[in-house]
Every structure is written in structure tokens, then in C-alpha cells.
Amino acid sequence: MKVLIPLAEGFDEMEAITTANVLRRAGIEVTLAGVPGTIVQGARKIKVIADKNIEDVESEDFDAIVLPGGNPGYINLSKSKRVTKMITDMNERGKLVAAICGSPSILAKLGILDNKRATIYPGMERELPKPRTGKVIVDGNIITSQGPGTAVDFALEIITKLQSKFKADDMREQLVYQ
Numbered sequence: 001m002k003v004l005i006p007l008a009e010g011f012d013e014m015e016a017i018t019t020a021n022v023l024r025r026a027g028i029e030v031t032l033a034g035v036p037g038t039i040v041q042g043a044r045k046i047k048v049i050a051d052k053n054i055e056d057v058e059s060e061d062f063d064a065i066v067l068p069g070g071n072p073g074y075i076n077l078s079k080s081k082r083v084t085k086m087i088t089d090m091n092e093r094g095k096l097v098a099a100i101c102g103s104p105s106i107l108a109k110l111g112i113l114d115n116k117r118a119t120i121y122p123g124m125e126r127e128l129p130k131p132r133t134g135k136v137i138v139d140g141n142i143i144t145s146q147g148p149g150t151a152v153d154f155a156l157e158i159i160t161k162l163q164s165k166f167k168a169d170d171m172r173e174q175l176v177y178q
Contacts (some may be wrong), residue, residue, distance in 0.1 A: 001028045001162045004062040004086070007050055008035040008076040008077045008112050012070030013042040014148040015100045019066055022155035026171050027149060035080050043070040044096040062095070066164060069101020069121060069147065076084040078106045087112070091141065098162055100154050104128060107142065152177055 005020055020030045034040045034050035040175050059065070065087060067077060077083050084106070091097050091112050099107055104120040105127040107113045116139040117132045125131035135150040136143065138156045143161065145154035152175065160168040171177075 001064070002062045003028055003030045003064045003158070003162070004033060004057060004059070005030060005066045005068065005079060006033045006035050006054055006080070006083050006086075007040040007042075007048060007068065008073050008080065008083075009041055010043045010070050010071035010076055011040065011068045012048045012101055012148055013044055013048070013083065015070065015151050015154075016042070016149075017048070018067035018151035019100070019155045019158070022152060022171060023158060024173070025174065026159045026163060026167055028159070031057060031062070035077065035083060039049075041046075042154055054080065054082050059089045059095075062090070064096035064098060064158065065090050065101040066158065067097075067106060069103045069105035071102060074084075074102035074106060077103065078109065084110060086139060094141055096141050096143065096158065098145075098154070098158055100145040100151065101147045102127075104144040107144070112142065116140065117140050118142065119146050120144065121147050 031052040033054040035054045038050045119137045136145045156168045
């Protein structure tokens with residue numbers, strides 16, 4: 001399994017790095033792709049060196065795309081035509097599309113959430129057509145989550161979808177996550 005996590009300036013470090021870390025622990029190949037460059041500064045001024053530039057990856061090479069939030073990270077992701085095209089392409093092919101914090105609003109603007117239940121960072125519910133409360137909401141090939149404190153739950157749900165509930169439960173135990 002191969003997962004793409006695009007990182008734009010102002011991304012939430014906990015959401016991106018926790019998710020990447022948990023997925024990699026599960027044996028999933030994760031590519032962090034910088035938008036637009038490979039050195040990307042997060043919302044808390046932590047700089048991360050991405051594996052690749054977004055221009056050097058193709059959506060068809062991945063089984064899933066995971067969008068971290070963070071302000072203005074999710075806004076910067078939404079401004080990238082390359083990222084939004086990748087999201088649309090992957091969704092149309094039935095690939096896993098996951099978004100956390102403010103990033104579910106990107107999916108809503110692309111029309112991907114029109115007939116889907118989803119969650120978003122508390123206070124942003126008006127951005128979604130069918131908002132739900134809950135740490136993580138799964139509806140078909142879409143996974144959404146609320147924010148930094150839900151990043152491990154988010155990652156475990158991605159593992160469930162890409163691998164199995166057994167693998168996610170195993171990771172939960174390895175992480176000593178209650």
C-alpha cells in the first residue's frame with residue numbers, strides 16, 4: 001500500500017507526522033510531498049523535509065491520499081490545482097481519500113462530500129453538506145477526522161481501510177493506545 005501526504009506551508013505538524021508515523025509503523029509506504037517545495041514549514045514553525053516535491057509524484061502511483069489540516073495549511077492545499085486534481089482523480093477511481101481538521105472543507109468544495117457523512121474541526125461544520133460529530137467518520141472511500149487530538153484514531157482507521165481491522169488493532173496495541 002502506498003499513501004501520499006501533501007504538505008503545504010502551515011500544515012498541522014501533529015496531524016501530518018503522527019499519521020505518517022503510524023502508517024509507516026504498519027508497513028504502509030508513505031510519501032510526504034511538499035507543496036510547492038520540499039522544505040515545508042508547519043503551523044507551529046517546525047520545518048519538515050518532504051520526501052518529494054508534489055510536481056514529482058503521480059496520483060495513479062498511490063492507493064490513498066491523506067490531507068493534513070492546520071491553518072493556513074489546508075487553505076494552501078486547496079489553492080494547489082495539482083493537489084485538487086489528484087484528490088478528484090483518486091476519488092473518481094475509488095481510492096481512499098482522507099482529510100483531517102480543516103481539510104474536509106477541500107473535499108466539500110470539490111463536491112466529493114455531497115452525498116457523504118463527514119466530520120471537520122469543531123466550529124467549521126457549516127463547511128460540510130452533511131456534518132457529523134465524532135472523532136473519525138468513514139463513509140465509503142472517504143475518511144474524515146476532527147483535528148490534532150484525533151490523529152492516531154484517524155491513522156488507525158486508514159490502516160483498517162487499507163489493510164485490516166486486525167492490523168489496526170495490532171498497531172493500537174503496539175502504540176499502547178487506549
